[in-house]
Amino acid sequence: MHRPPAYAVPKPSISAWVERLVQVATVIAPTAAHGGDVVYDVVERAEQVAWGYESSLTPLKRFLFPQVDPLLRWSTTSSDGLAVEPVADETERIFLAVRPCDIAGVLFLDRVFGRDPEDGYYLSRRQRTALIALTCARPGENCFCVCADAGPFLQAGYDLQLTELENDYLVEVGSEKGAALVELGGPLLAPAAEALREARAELEREAEGRFQEHKSYFAAALRKVTFDQVPEGLWEEMAERCLECGGCAFVCPTCTCFLTADWPAEDSGERRRLWDSCLYESYALEASGHNPRAARRDRLKARFFHKLSYQFAKPLGQHGCVGCGRCVAACMGGNDMSAVTARIRHGAM
Amino acid sequence: MENIYLPNVVEIAKVREETQDTKTFAVKFREQEQWQAFRHRPGQFVEVSVFGVGEAPFCVASRRDGSETFEITVRRTGAVTEALHGLGPGAHLGIRGPLGNGFPIEAVKGRDILFVGGGIGLPPLRPLIWEVLANRSEFGRVTVLYGARTPADLVYKDELEQWRGREDMEFMVTVDVADEHWTGNVGVVGSLFSKAQIEAKKTAAFVCGPPIMIRFAMRDLLTLGLGEESIYTTLERHMRCGVGKCNHCLIGDKYVCTDGPVFSYREIKMMMEPG
Numbered sequence: 001m002h003r004p005p006a007y008a009v010p011k012p013s014i015s016a017w018v019e020r021l022v023q024v025a026t027v028i029a030p031t032a033a034h035g036g037d038v039v040y041d042v043v044e045r046a047e048q049v050a051w052g053y054e055s056s057l058t059p060l061k062r063f064l065f066p067q068v069d070p071l072l073r074w075s076t077t078s079s080d081g082l083a084v085e086p087v088a089d090e091t092e093r094i095f096l097a098v099r100p101c102d103i104a105g106v107l108f109l110d111r112v113f114g115r116d117p118e119d120g121y122y123l124s125r126r127q128r129t130a131l132i133a134l135t136c137a138r139p140g141e142n143c144f145c146v147c148a149d150a151g152p153f154l155q156a157g158y159d160l161q162l163t164e165l166e167n168d169y170l171v172e173v174g175s176e177k178g179a180a181l182v183e184l185g186g187p188l189l190a191p192a193a194e195a196l197r198e199a200r201a202e203l204e205r206e207a208e209g210r211f212q213e214h215k216s217y218f219a220a221a222l223r224k225v226t227f228d229q230v231p232e233g234l235w236e237e238m239a240e241r242c243l244e245c246g247g248c249a250f251v252c253p254t255c256t257c258f259l260t261a262d263w264p265a266e267d268s269g270e271r272r273r274l275w276d277s278c279l280y281e282s283y284a285l286e287a288s289g290h291n292p293r294a295a296r297r298d299r300l301k302a303r304f305f306h307k308l309s310y311q312f313a314k315p316l317g318q319h320g321c322v323g324c325g326r327c328v329a330a331c332m333g334g335n336d337m338s339a340v341t342a343r344i345r346h347g348a349m
Numbered sequence: 350m351e352n353i354y355l356p357n358v359v360e361i362a363k364v365r366e367e368t369q370d371t372k373t374f375a376v377k378f379r380e381q382e383q384w385q386a387f388r389h390r391p392g393q394f395v396e397v398s399v400f401g402v403g404e405a406p407f408c409v410a411s412r413r414d415g416s417e418t419f420e421i422t423v424r425r426t427g428a429v430t431e432a433l434h435g436l437g438p439g440a441h442l443g444i445r446g447p448l449g450n451g452f453p454i455e456a457v458k459g460r461d462i463l464f465v466g467g468g469i470g471l472p473p474l475r476p477l478i479w480e481v482l483a484n485r486s487e488f489g490r491v492t493v494l495y496g497a498r499t500p501a502d503l504v505y506k507d508e509l510e511q512w513r514g515r516e517d518m519e520f521m522v523t524v525d526v527a528d529e530h531w532t533g534n535v536g537v538v539g540s541l542f543s544k545a546q547i548e549a550k551k552t553a554a555f556v557c558g559p560p561i562m563i564r565f566a567m568r569d570l571l572t573l574g575l576g577e578e579s580i581y582t583t584l585e586r587h588m589r590c591g592v593g594k595c596n597h598c599l600i601g602d603k604y605v606c607t608d609g610p611v612f613s614y615r616e617i618k619m620m621m622e623p624g
Contacts, residue, residue, distance in 0.1 A: 071355075072354065074400045076441075082441040084355065084358055112594075256594075257595060257596045258590075259595060260403070260404060262403050276597075278596065285587065286585065287405070287428075305602075
C-alpha cells in the first residue's frame with residue numbers, strides 16, 4: 001500500500017509553524033466562539049486555534065462559496081452607458097486543522113462546481129486554498145462519517161493531514177502544495193519515526209470502533225431512493241415535521257443551491273449570489289404563480305433524491321453526505337440524514 | 350475560464366406591443382463579435398438582466414436570419430418583466446446565452462409538422478415555425494394550431510395573417526372566450542385537432558403553452574396515435590442560473606436548463622415529478 005511521506009512536529013512547536021502559515025496566507029481554523037461553540041474562522045495568531053475541538057458549528061463552504069457573494073458590479077456612469085465587471089477574490093487561504101468530513105465536503109464541492117460548465121468563482125478560490133486536515137480520534141456523538149467514507153481519517157484528498165499523538169503531531173503529506181507548507185516549517189518538522197506512524201494507524205483503528213450513537217443506512221436508502229421505492233406516506237410524515245427553516249441546507253457541507261439578487265445603488269450596483277434551500281416554499285415558484293413543488297412532501301423528496309440517488313451520485317462521484325452530523329443538531333423535526341435513511345430502510349417512522 | 354454568470358450588454362432596438370400585457374423586444378448586441386458568437390437555435394433561451402431588478406429566463410422568439418437583432422416576447426407578470434415593460438429603445442440589458450438544447454429539427458425532417466401553441470406558448474414555437482417555412486420542401490404537411498384566452502390575447506397578429514394566407518401550410522386559431530367581433534373557433538386549442546388533417550404516424554408535434562394545456566394536448570395527441578417520441582414540448586421552470594448550477598429547475602435528475610428545455614413526451618413520462 002502506498003504510504004504518503006510523513007513528518008512529525010513536537011506539540012510545543014506547532015504554534016511556531018502556524019505563525020509561519022499566517023504570514024503566507026489567510027489561515028482559517030477552528031476557533032472558540034460565544035456560547036462554547038467552535039466555528040471555523042480566520043485566525044491571526046496561533047493561540048486562536050482551538051486544537052482540542054470536536055467539530056465546527058458550520059462547515060468550510062462559506063469560505064469558498066459565501067452565503068452572500070458578489071458576482072459582478074455594474075455602473076451606468078461609463079462612457080457607453082453601462083459597464084459590467086466581474087468581482088474577483090484572489091485571497092490565498094489555508095484551512096488548518098479542519099475535520100476530515102469537512103475536507104470531504106470541499107472535495108464534493110469541487111465536483112459540483114467543476115462540472116461542465118465550470119464555476120470560476122468557486123474554482124478560482126479553491127485553486128488558492130490548501131487543505132490541512134486534523135484526524136478524529138474521538139468522533140462526536142452526532143458523527144457518522146465512517147458510513148459516508150469521509151473519515152475519521154482521510155486516505156486522500158488533503159494537502160496535509162495532521163494526527164495528534166502523545167507528544168507530537170504526525171503530518172502526512174498528500175500533495176506538492178502540502179510539501180511546500182512542510183518546507184515552510186523548516187526545522188520545526190522532521191521526518192516521522194516509524195513508531196509514530198504505527199501509533200497513528202492504531203489510533204485510526206480505535207477511532208473507527210468508537211462510532212456508536214449515530215448510523216446512516218446509506219445502502220438501503222440509496223437503493224430505495226434511486227428506484228423510487230420510498231412510500232409517499234413517508235415523505236408526507238417527514239413534511240409534517242419540517243419547519244422550512246433551511247438549517248439543514250445551510251449547515252450542510254454539500255448543499256449548494258443558490259439564487260442571485262441585485263443590490264442597486266444610485267449609478268451602480270452589485271449582483272450577489274445567495275444561498276437558497278430547496279425546502280423553501282418559494283424555491284421553484286414561478287412569476288406566473290405556478291409552483292411545481294408547492295407540496296412540502298415533494299420538496300423533501302426532491303432534496304433526498306438529490307442527496308442519495310444513484311442518478312446524482314454517478315456524475316458527482318459520491319452521494320451528497322459526508323456524515324458530519326450537523327443536520328442531526330440543526331433539524332428540530334428529526335429529518336436529519338441519519339434518521340431519514342433509517343426511516344427509509346425500515347419503511348416507516 | 351469563461352465566466353458563466355457574466356452577461357453581455359445589449360441594447361433594446363425596438364419594442365412592439367403585442368397585447369395589453371405582452372410586448373416583443375428586439376435586442377441588439379453592442380459588440381459585433383458577441384452577436385457572431387450568439388448562434389441561437391429555435392427552442393433555446395436567454396437569461397435577461399435588468400440591472401438593479403434581476404435576471405429571468407425567456408425563450409428566444411425569433412429565427413436567426415439576416416437581422417442584427419433577436420427578439421424576446423414578454424408578458425408582464427413579475428418583477429423583471431414589469432421592469433422590462435417600462436424600458437424603451439436605447440435601454441441597456443444584460444444577456445447570457447443562448448442556453449438550452451433547442452428543438453430537434455434534423456430529427457423531424459421529412460415528416461408532417463404540427464405546431465400547437467397556447468397563449469404565451471407561441472413565442473418559443475415561432476422561430477421553429479419560420480425555420481420550417483424557410484426550408485419548406487424538407488417537410489411534409491405543416492399545420493399551426495394556436496389558442497388564446499380571448500382575441501385580445503393573440504400575439505404576432507401580422508404574422509398570423511401571413512400564415513393564414515399561405516397555401517403551403519394550414520393555420521387555425523381558437524379562443525377560449527370570444528368577443529362580439531370574433532367569428533372564428535371558440536374552445537381550447539385541443540378542439541382544433543379534429544378539424545385539422547393529422548396523419549398520426551407521419552406527424553411530429555411541437556406543443557408549447559401553460560402546463561395544464563400541455564398536459565391535455567399531449568394526451569389528445571397520444572390518443573390520435575402520435576408516437577411518444579414524436580411529441581415535443583418545452584418545460585417551464587424557474588431557471589435561475591441557466592447553466593445547471595443553482596438547481597432550481599431540477600425535475601428528478603434532469604436540469605430543464607441544460608438537459609432541456611425541449612423534451613419529448615417519452616422523456617417527460619420518465620421524469621420523477623411531472624407537472
